[in-house]
Amino acid sequence: MTALATQPLLDAIRTYAEDDLLARVQVPETGREFHLLHRDDEVEIWLIAWSPGASTGFHDHGTATTAFTVLTGSLVEHNWLGGLQIADVGPGDARAHDAGHVHDVRNVGSRPAISLHAYAPRLDAMHHYRFLGDRIDLIGAEPGRP
Template sequence: MTTLAAQPLLDAIRTYADDELLAQTQVPESGRDFHLVHRDDEVEVWLIAWAPGTSTGFHDHGSAAAAFTVLEGSLIEHNWFGGLQIADIGPGDARVHAPGHVHDVRNVGSLPAISLHAYTPHLDAMHSYRFLGDRISLIGAEPGRS
C-alpha cells in the first residue's frame, strides 16, 4: 500500500485512539464486541473489544484498505503473503493493509484487548479463508458491518 493511500487510515485511528469514551469499553466474557465509532464518505472506524482466546479467523476486507492499532492488551496477527508471517501488535502499534490482504488476528493472551480499525472505502464485504499450511482456500463471503 502506498503511503498516500495509508495516510487517511492512520489519521483516522490516531484521531479516535485518544477518545476517553473508548477507554470505558466493556470487554465481553467471550467472543468480540464491535462498536461503530465514526463513518463519513471516505472512512469508517470500528472499535473491537476482544475476550481472551478470540480470533477473527483468516479473512480479507473486500475492496477496502484497512489499518488498525491496539489500544489495550496485545494481539497476534497471522498474515498470508504467499506464506505465513506472524506479527505481535501491542499498544500503539499500527498495521496497514491493502485491499485483498488476508490475515487472522488473535488475542492469545489471558487478558482482554481493545483495538481500533479503520477502512476505506467502507467495509462492504469480508471473505473467509481456510489456512491449509502451504496455502489458503476461500470458504465464504459475507457483507460488511453496518
C-alpha cells in the first residue's frame, strides 16, 4: 500500500467521522445498508450500517483506492495478499488499500456496526471472488453504485 495514494482518503474519512453521522443511520435487520454522503469527480464517501452476520464476500473495488473506519461496533477484514490475513477493526481503527486489493469485510459480532468508506477515484466497479483456501477465483463483476 502506498501511503501517498491512501493518505487523502484516510484524511477524508477522519473529517467525515467527526460529523454526527450516527443519527443518519438505521441498521437493517439483515445485511448492510448504504448511505452516500459525498460524491464528486474524485472521491465518494459512503456510510454503511451492518447487521450482525453481514458480510461483503471477497471483492475488490476496481480502479479505486479505498479507506474505511469503524464508527461503532467492530468488523473483521479478511485480506487476500497471496495468502489470507485477518485484521480486527474496531471503533476508530482505519484501514486503507490500493486499487485491486481483494478482501472480505464481516460483522461477526452480535451487535450492529457502522463504518465509513472512501473511494478514489469514484467506485467504478467491483469484482467478486470465491475463496478456495489457497487461492481466489474471479466469479463476477458489477458496475459501481449509481
